[in-house]
Amino acid sequence: MAGGAASRDEVREGPASAAVLSAGIGVFVTGLVTTLAEVSPPLKAALVWSDAVGPLSGKTGLGVIAWLAAWALLHLLWRRRDRNFSLVYRITLWLVTAGFLLTFPPVFEAFMAE
Amino acid sequence: MQLSTREFWTVLHGLGFGAIFLLAFAGGLAGLWSLRPELVTIEGIRERLGRLRWGTVVMAIMAWLTILSGTYIVYPWYRANVPTSPRSVLLADPTKKLWHTFGMEWKEHVGWLAGFLATAVAYIVIAYGPALVRKHNLRQAAITLFVLAFVAAGIAGLFGAFLNKLAPVQ
Numbered sequence: 001m002a003g004g005a006a007s008r009d010e011v012r013e014g015p016a017s018a019a020v021l022s023a024g025i026g027v028f029v030t031g032l033v034t035t036l037a038e039v040s041p042p043l044k045a046a047l048v049w050s051d052a053v054g055p056l057s058g059k060t061g062l063g064v065i066a067w068l069a070a071w072a073l074l075h076l077l078w079r080r081r082d083r084n085f086s087l088v089y090r091i092t093l094w095l096v097t098a099g100f101l102l103t104f105p106p107v108f109e110a111f112m113a114e
Numbered sequence: 115m116q117l118s119t120r121e122f123w124t125v126l127h128g129l130g131f132g133a134i135f136l137l138a139f140a141g142g143l144a145g146l147w148s149l150r151p152e153l154v155t156i157e158g159i160r161e162r163l164g165r166l167r168w169g170t171v172v173m174a175i176m177a178w179l180t181i182l183s184g185t186y187i188v189y190p191w192y193r194a195n196v197p198t199s200p201r202s203v204l205l206a207d208p209t210k211k212l213w214h215t216f217g218m219e220w221k222e223h224v225g226w227l228a229g230f231l232a233t234a235v236a237y238i239v240i241a242y243g244p245a246l247v248r249k250h251n252l253r254q255a256a257i258t259l260f261v262l263a264f265v266a267a268g269i270a271g272l273f274g275a276f277l278n279k280l281a282p283v284q
Contacts, residue, residue, distance in 0.1 A: 099227060103227070
């Protein structure tokens with residue numbers, strides 16, 4: 001995914017937008033799956049991708065998959081374009097804030113299934 | 115002066131990879147902050163960018179090494195379903211239970227966020243390089259994400275230090 005942005009397309013902000021937004025998506029998905037795992041015990045069980053690590057393996061695995069898939073797709077779509085970086089950045093900050101909150105135990109435990 | 119395998123990996127995870135990430139933060143932040151035409155000459159920007167490129171890439175790699183070694187090597191020992199594991203020890207003591215239910219539960223998730231954010235910062239520095247001097251918005255975004263990555267890693271590191279003091283992985 002690296003390369004090219006600083007040469008011919010150096011002022012194009014599409015690649016930076018893709019990198020920043022995909023990081024926000026990775027953070028948000030990790031937080032969202034962390035909370036959803038508390039809501040749904042079957043989902044929590046399905047997230048045990050590694051017996052030694054437990055559901056953390058699936059929660060973070062999905063976050064990484066979402067991050068890399070979003071980055072690859074957005075980079076392909078935006079690499080030669082000038083996105084509205086300020087808007088993308090603001091959306092990213094909201095996603096990161098939500099992701100942080102959803103990994104905070106008092107927040108995800110509030111959704112814990114009885 | 116002996117370390118068990120488990121103690122060695124715990125030290126490498128926290129005091130090796132993790133500490134390098136946290137200690138390098140101040141240098142990286144200063145480098146990004148000062149990447150402005152009114153503060154440095156063209157020669158100074160060139161010299162700073164070289165260090166900044168290496169620094170942010172090494173920090174992203176250290177973030178992922180910390181995360182992966184913590185999750186896939188140290189954490190299974192911590193959460194092992196035996197009475198002597200740190201998790202069992204903490205949960206068995208009502209005065210220490212919160213260190214697991216709050217401290218470890220937050221640490222094990224929030225640390226991962228640093229990897230996503232630090233990688234985005236390293237990409238921006240590598241891909242845009244000298245253009246960051248003119249692109250104030252990109253530099254500002256990189257600084258903010260860099261600080262957020264540090265906060266996430268700092269929370270994980272702080273709880274890791276306390277947890278290892280209260281119930282060490284042995």
